[in-house]
Amino acid sequence: MALDPPLPEVAFIGRSNVGKSSLLNALVGQRLAKTSATPGKTRLLNVFLTDGSHYYLDLPGYGYARAGKAERRAFRGLLTHALRREHLAGVVWLLDIRHPPSVDDRAMQDVLVEGETHVLAALTKGDKLSTAQRGARERELREELGLPEDQVIVTSAKTGDGIAELKEAIDGLVSGVA
Numbered sequence: 001m002a003l004d005p006p007l008p009e010v011a012f013i014g015r016s017n018v019g020k021s022s023l024l025n026a027l028v029g030q031r032l033a034k035t036s037a038t039p040g041k042t043r044l045l046n047v048f049l050t051d052g053s054h055y056y057l058d059l060p061g062y063g064y065a066r067a068g069k070a071e072r073r074a075f076r077g078l079l080t081h082a083l084r085r086e087h088l089a090g091v092v093w094l095l096d097i098r099h100p101p102s103v104d105d106r107a108m109q110d111v112l113v114e115g116e117t118h119v120l121a122a123l124t125k126g127d128k129l130s131t132a133q134r135g136a137r138e139r140e141l142r143e144e145l146g147l148p149e150d151q152v153i154v155t156s157a158k159t160g161d162g163i164a165e166l167k168e169a170i171d172g173l174v175s176g177v178a
Contacts, residue, residue: 003047008054008174009087013079014094015104016061019124022157023094024048024058027167045078054089054174057082063104083115090118090173092166097123097137097154101144109145118176120169121147127156 003009014020025031032048046058059082060075082088091112095105112119123141126134134154142152153169155162 003055003087006087007049008089009057009085010054010089010170010173011057011059011082011085011091012094013059013091013108014061014124015063015096015102018061018094018096019157020058020061020094023092023122023124023155023166024056026155026157026160026163027056027170045082054170055087057085057088062108063102079111083111083117088117089176090120092120092122092170094122094124095141096125097134097141098125098128101141118173119147119151120166120173121145121152122162122166123152123154125156126154126161127159 012020012024028048028050044060048056048058050056059079062075062079083091093108093112095101101109121141123138129137138152138154141147142149145152150169153162153166155166157163
């Protein structure tokens with residue numbers, strides 16, 4: 001599927017229930033992506049044209065336990081397609097700051113490394129921890145995942161923390177490709 005006009009694309013990837021739709025809505029400043037308390041609601045690739053300069057690609061969450069074999073296979077195909085797109089500037093990889101990376105997160109990391117994909121790690125749900133806990137968890141996750149400081153941003157869709165920084169980092173990804 002070619003998007004018209006051809007503009008840089010940024011894919012949003014993360015486990016089910018990591019807060020992808022909420023973060024996307026916070027980034028664009030309106031309710032575009034549907035949010036739900038039930039994980040696994042996003043089943044298709046949703047595309048949002050941001051300020052006319054680039055697209056956000058909202059992929060279904062991975063690691064959803066109730067997904068059958070056919071759904072998991074379809075997700076792998078969709079992911080492979082998204083990561084090979086000609087205009088892909090990079091990926092915003094969402095991780096819940098409260099939890100260590102899961103087996104599925106590690107598998108996703110391997111896919112991103114193999115594809116030499118430009119990655120920003122958005123640590124979601126930062127509002128659920130105290131300031132001291134946030135700083136400690138950010139350092140732990142950065143070290144555990146081997147990511148440089150400028151590729152990891154603590155966010156909260158609820159309070160807006162980190163949203164401006166993430167937008168700026170996304171703009172940097174986009175301008176590197178555009």
